[in-house]
Structures are given as structure tokens and as C-alpha cells.
Amino acid sequence: MYWNLDLSRYIADAPWPATKDELIDYASRTGAPQPVLDNLYDLPDSDELYESLEEIWPDYPTDEDFCYGDEEPLS
Secondary structure, X not given: OOOXXXXXXXXXXXXXXXXXXXXXXXXXXXXXXXXXXXHXXXXXXXXXXXXXXXXXXXXXXXXXXXXXXXXXXXX
């Protein structure tokens, strides 16, 4: 399974929490490209609810990863 920011944007607005099947259905209905669907099909088979994209892609970058707000104040 390989995620990047371009692929993750297709499911970032999914109706969380969602099961694997619900995410696949959402991605299919919204026209996500095949690599997104392939990644979702690679998730473990279960009825477990995923609460957010971070549960699917643990390395999902957050605002903290981009150092927003870390600028030193000008004196």
C-alpha cells in the first residue's frame, strides 16, 4: 500500500468513521483513481471502523510537519 498527498486527498473528506467497504464505495462514487482504490482494497478485511485518514495512513502529514507557526517573531 502506497499513499501520498495527492492520493489521500480523494478520501480526506470521506464520511468518517467508515468501514473499509464504505471507504471503497465513497472513493468509487467520487471518481478516485485506481491507485486509491487499490490502497483501500489492501486494507485488512474486517468490519472495523476507521475514525480518520490517520488510521489508514499513520504517516499522514499534519500542519505540524510543515512547521506552520514556527517563525521567530521579528524584533
